[in-house]
Amino acid sequence: MHAEVISVGTEILLGQITDTNSTFISQRLAELGIDVYFKTVVGDNEKRLLQALEIASGRSDMVILSGGLGPTKDDLTKQTVAKFLNCGLLTDKDALESIEEYYRQNNRKMTDNNLLQAKYLEGSVSLPNESGMAVGSYYQNQNGPDFILLPGPPSEMRPMFDKQVMHRLKENYAREHLLFSRVLRFYGIGESQLVTELDDLINGQTNPTIAPYAKVGEVTLRLTAQADSKESAKEILDETEQVISKRVGQYLYGYGDDNSLPEVVVEKLKQKGLTVSASESLTGGSFQKAVTDIAGSSQVFPGGFVTYSASAKENLLDIPKEIIIENGVVSEATAKWMAERTRIKMDTDFGVSFTGVAGPDTLEGNPAGTVWIGISQRDRQTAAFEYHFYGDRDAVRIRSVLAGFGLINNEL
Amino acid sequence: MHAEVISVGTEILLGQITDTNSTFISQRLAELGIDVYFKTVVGDNEKRLLQALEIASGRSDMVILSGGLGPTKDDLTKQTVAKFLNCGLLTDKDALESIEEYYRQNNRKMTDNNLLQAKYLEGSVSLPNESGMAVGSYYQNQNGPDFILLPGPPSEMRPMFDKQVMHRLKENYAREHLLFSRVLRFYGIGESQLVTELDDLINGQTNPTIAPYAKVGEVTLRLTAQADSKESAKEILDETEQVISKRVGQYLYGYGDDNSLPEVVVEKLKQKGLTVSASESLTGGSFQKAVTDIAGSSQVFPGGFVTYSASAKENLLDIPKEIIIENGVVSEATAKWMAERTRIKMDTDFGVSFTGVAGPDTLEGNPAGTVWIGISQRDRQTAAFEYHFYGDRDAVRIRSVLAGFGLINNEL
Numbered sequence: 001m002h003a004e005v006i007s008v009g010t011e012i013l014l015g016q017i018t019d020t021n022s023t024f025i026s027q028r029l030a031e032l033g034i035d036v037y038f039k040t041v042v043g044d045n046e047k048r049l050l051q052a053l054e055i056a057s058g059r060s061d062m063v064i065l066s067g068g069l070g071p072t073k074d075d076l077t078k079q080t081v082a083k084f085l086n087c088g089l090l091t092d093k094d095a096l097e098s099i100e101e102y103y104r105q106n107n108r109k110m111t112d113n114n115l116l117q118a119k120y121l122e123g124s125v126s127l128p129n130e131s132g133m134a135v136g137s138y139y140q141n142q143n144g145p146d147f148i149l150l151p152g153p154p155s156e157m158r159p160m161f162d163k164q165v166m167h168r169l170k171e172n173y174a175r176e177h178l179l180f181s182r183v184l185r186f187y188g189i190g191e192s193q194l195v196t197e198l199d200d201l202i203n204g205q206t207n208p209t210i211a212p213y214a215k216v217g218e219v220t221l222r223l224t225a226q227a228d229s230k231e232s233a234k235e236i237l238d239e240t241e242q243v244i245s246k247r248v249g250q251y252l253y254g255y256g257d258d259n260s261l262p263e264v265v266v267e268k269l270k271q272k273g274l275t276v277s278a279s280e281s282l283t284g285g286s287f288q289k290a291v292t293d294i295a296g297s298s299q300v301f302p303g304g305f306v307t308y309s310a311s312a313k314e315n316l317l318d319i320p321k322e323i324i325i326e327n328g329v330v331s332e333a334t335a336k337w338m339a340e341r342t343r344i345k346m347d348t349d350f351g352v353s354f355t356g357v358a359g360p361d362t363l364e365g366n367p368a369g370t371v372w373i374g375i376s377q378r379d380r381q382t383a384a385f386e387y388h389f390y391g392d393r394d395a396v397r398i399r400s401v402l403a404g405f406g407l408i409n410n411e412l
Numbered sequence: 413m414h415a416e417v418i419s420v421g422t423e424i425l426l427g428q429i430t431d432t433n434s435t436f437i438s439q440r441l442a443e444l445g446i447d448v449y450f451k452t453v454v455g456d457n458e459k460r461l462l463q464a465l466e467i468a469s470g471r472s473d474m475v476i477l478s479g480g481l482g483p484t485k486d487d488l489t490k491q492t493v494a495k496f497l498n499c500g501l502l503t504d505k506d507a508l509e510s511i512e513e514y515y516r517q518n519n520r521k522m523t524d525n526n527l528l529q530a531k532y533l534e535g536s537v538s539l540p541n542e543s544g545m546a547v548g549s550y551y552q553n554q555n556g557p558d559f560i561l562l563p564g565p566p567s568e569m570r571p572m573f574d575k576q577v578m579h580r581l582k583e584n585y586a587r588e589h590l591l592f593s594r595v596l597r598f599y600g601i602g603e604s605q606l607v608t609e610l611d612d613l614i615n616g617q618t619n620p621t622i623a624p625y626a627k628v629g630e631v632t633l634r635l636t637a638q639a640d641s642k643e644s645a646k647e648i649l650d651e652t653e654q655v656i657s658k659r660v661g662q663y664l665y666g667y668g669d670d671n672s673l674p675e676v677v678v679e680k681l682k683q684k685g686l687t688v689s690a691s692e693s694l695t696g697g698s699f700q701k702a703v704t705d706i707a708g709s710s711q712v713f714p715g716g717f718v719t720y721s722a723s724a725k726e727n728l729l730d731i732p733k734e735i736i737i738e739n740g741v742v743s744e745a746t747a748k749w750m751a752e753r754t755r756i757k758m759d760t761d762f763g764v765s766f767t768g769v770a771g772p773d774t775l776e777g778n779p780a781g782t783v784w785i786g787i788s789q790r791d792r793q794t795a796a797f798e799y800h801f802y803g804d805r806d807a808v809r810i811r812s813v814l815a816g817f818g819l820i821n822n823e824l
Contacts, residue, residue: 011625013448015438016634016669018430022453026427036425037460041434041451048449055467071604072624073615105800111608131803155628155807211428278718284704285697288718292696295772295805303724305717306690306700312715312758346724360707393707 001173002037003029004060004145006052008067008077009152010043021066021150021157028161030224032169033179034062044074046083053084056145062173063145067152069134071113078119078137081147085139088122091115095128095135102133121149127164132156138168180233182208184221184241187261187406189251191219197247201240208240217395217402218261253409261405262290268412269300276408277346279305279317279338281329281355282371287401302346307338313355317341328364330356332372335384339374350411351376352404353384358393368393371400375407413585414449415441416472418464420479420489421564422455433478433562433569440573444581445591445638446474456486458495465496473557474585479564481546483525490531490549493559497551500534503527507540507547514545533561539576544568550580592645594620596633596653599673599818601663603631609659613652620652628807629814630673665821673817674702680824681712688820689758691717691729691750693741693767694783699813714758719750725767729753740776742768744784747796751786762823763788764816765796770805780805783812787819 005022012019022039029036038059042052049068056063068077082089096118103110117134120126127136129151137149148165150157186194195202195212198221202210208225223240227233245252254264269276278287285306291297307313310329314321319337327333335353343351352375359368369391374384385407389399417434424431434451441448450471454464461480468475480489494501507530515522529546532538539548541563549561560577562569598606603626607614610633614622620637635652639645657664666676681688690699697718703709719725722741726733731749739745747765755763764787771780781803786796797819801811 010623012435013438013451014442015435015440016625018432018435020430023424023427023430026425028427030426037455037457038464039425039453043449045449051471052450059463070626072607073611074624102800102802108602108605109608111604113604113608131807133802153626153628155803159804213428280697282704283701284709284713285692285700285716285718286704288697288720289695289701292694292698292718292720292770293806293809295770297696298720301696302721303718303728304697305728306697306704306715308700308704308710309714315757316715316717345727358704358707394705397705 001034001062002060003034003062003064004056005036005039006056006063006065007039007041008044008049008065009041010045010074012041012067013043020154021152024154024158025064025066025161028166029169031179031181032166032173034169034173044068044076046076046080049077049080050084053081061145062148064148064150066150066157069117069136069149069151071111071117071133073113075116078116078121078149081137081149082121085121085141085147089119090122090126092118092120092126092128092135095126095133099133121147125168127160129156130159130163136160136164138165140172178228178233179224179226180230180237181222181224182237182241183255183257184223184244184252185254185256185259185261186219186221186248186251187217187253187402187409189219189248194219194221194248194251198244201243205240208236210240217399253406261402261409263294265405265409265412266291266294266297266300268409270296272412274350274412275300275302275348276350276352277302277304277342277348278352278354278404279307279313279342280353281307281313281338282358283354283397283400283404284308286397287352287354287404290401290405302348304342304346313338317345330364330366330370330372332384332386335372335374336376336382337374339376339384340382343376343378349378350408352408354400354404356387356396356400358396360393369396371396371403373400373404373407375411377411413474414447414472415474415476416468417448417451418468418475418477419451419453420456420461420477421453422457422486424453424479425455432566433564436566436570437476437478437573440578441581442591444578444585446581446585456480456488458488458492461489461492462496465493469557474560475557476560476562478562478569481529481548481561481563483523483529483545485525487528490528490533490561493549493561494533497533497553497559501531502534502538504530504532504538504540504547507538507545511545533559537580539572541568542571542575548572548576550577552584590640590645591636591638592642592649593634593636594649594653595667595669596635596656596664597666597668597671597673597676598631598633598660598663599629599665599814599821601631601660602626606631606633606660606663610656613655617652620648622652622656628803629811673814673821675706677817677821677824678703678706678709678712680821682708684824686762686824687712687714687760688762688764689714689716689754689760690764690766690816691719691725691754692765693719693725693750694770695766695809695812695816696720698809699764699766699816702813702817714760716754716758725750729757742776742778742782742784744796744798747784747786748788748794749786751788751796752794755788755790761790762820764820766812766816768799768808768812770808772805781808783808783815785812785816785819787823789823
């Protein structure tokens, strides 16, 4: 079973956007043990898309296309694949209704192009789009490769793939010797140190393979085992995880691709029935945004403050002026006062505070990257910790937010 | 002149890394007016790389490969292209010396594979690598397409392209008529409506070309003019922009690839010496994060509130309990009270409020996507507007934040 991924869009050929859809699709196919031998990018051009379809059909058993399902004249993937397969287009009534409903509600004029978004390949299954308007198509073919058509925007493509495509591929094609992955998530250790500690494992063993991946402030290890059942894969993975844990277990905080430190912390708070609030200076709301990115976080988070200016710290949190004047905004004292006042005012179990220098400019003589994070708990001494983060403004803010979650995680 | 970009690497096919090299190369080629019609990704596999070279040679005048020049057994791009072209490999003496020097200095043993990194295609120009060891090749061909071989790591590929490849391409191929782009940014109009309004221009004219591109909540139009000087390009672009402005100018808020609506609004506030504060429910700090993402925003933003729970709305903003009980959290009245209280408490020129349903669950009988945004100004009637956004939780939050900036932008 060889799949080929075709990304359609002139903006990719012009370098205006990077094709991340094919990365995502490749990851999912790798999980299923479906090989990808080629990827192609082609513009919104009928002739050249037909060429690409011809080549792909000659060398692959499955062709997955993303992009070109939208309402503009540029978007011609669906029509072109239909022409290539010599089939018609049918209308998905549910999709059509929800498109019409959207235009009614927003008092906007619907154009003929919008109707096209509700169409799918004749002979295929229409794939509903929960984050957008254009439906996809899952076309199984007796006499040639299967075709799967997906929308271009990643926010639409990803959920459609996970909810509509994955289970169909699993049923139809997942191979006997499957690949099973486990992602270990680390916080507080850099990628190079992690790789050094595990050098012999990463380079010396093939089942499971161990692939490190670094994002700002976090490192993950993806262990991938080949096995003929879930159970034997679990054994293989457990064994390697144990060896890893012995060496760097103190930095391991969680599992899974999407299970970030904020999610782990919010989940733990939920389970323990605890609540958190925050006051943010340099992070400007990023911590609270990260909490509320998670559906259901209202259970653990009532709200908090963005105290960007010094006077906001005084007025919103009733911190005495002298504290800030004597110690400075970027100080242990200010961080502690902020955390404690926030916890008391919001009546939560935890209060977290962020004050520091995101950059690019210095503040009170402190270089960019200097950050104090305070943490206050009921019946515990309020504490604050100093950090010196590297990286640009964005990186410093992201690292600060993660460090805040790290401090709470340590207490849970 | 049509170029094709081939990225070589099994790790791209497995989705372990995203191919950003081809994005970079595409951008550079677009600057030179060299069209890219296809991109291909192929693994570290001789047979399939030969297939890809065969296809590319048949349809393109120039083939640019990146990846597969390194010292591991996987790396076989150079050898395979040599086989395809039926040419030998020569050793770059300078490169060889510096590789040997590196191993001497680090007391490490050099392997035969490392020698391969100093080799280049016979008949080509060797391209020195200032950030790594593997040299590139620039192979000009009388009887077929040119081949350019570049290393895979972006930190090596990019400087090599800019310093070794760009000037050669310019001399050999840059069209007399260069391409100049201008990006127009729109808010408050959907892609399909924008395209409908400009249908005749988008489809009927070729200089400049007009390419729409939609992100969540925003649409951009890229105008690309062919001209022999910057000045005549400006004339051509100005003329088309004027026609576009007449039709949809009320939605045009800015220019440029990276110049988002938040940046435009913060810049306008700065110029007018005005300030803004916010209280956020469903957006949970996202609006204030977006403001403080911008360096120097402290000039216009002192801080604000995250009022996620109903009681936080009452306690932090002193909104009478009855208001919320009578009208609900997701209501015009609550949005107005939140905006006005925030502005007064923070003593700013604008107060903006966000209350609504991010989803996935409904709230007070309102479906996900129902959002009220309030805006309060000194000496003006406080107003609030209802929105029905589609998309998932993230999309609803992003659209809400942009709508907030949109409301302020209208007043500036």
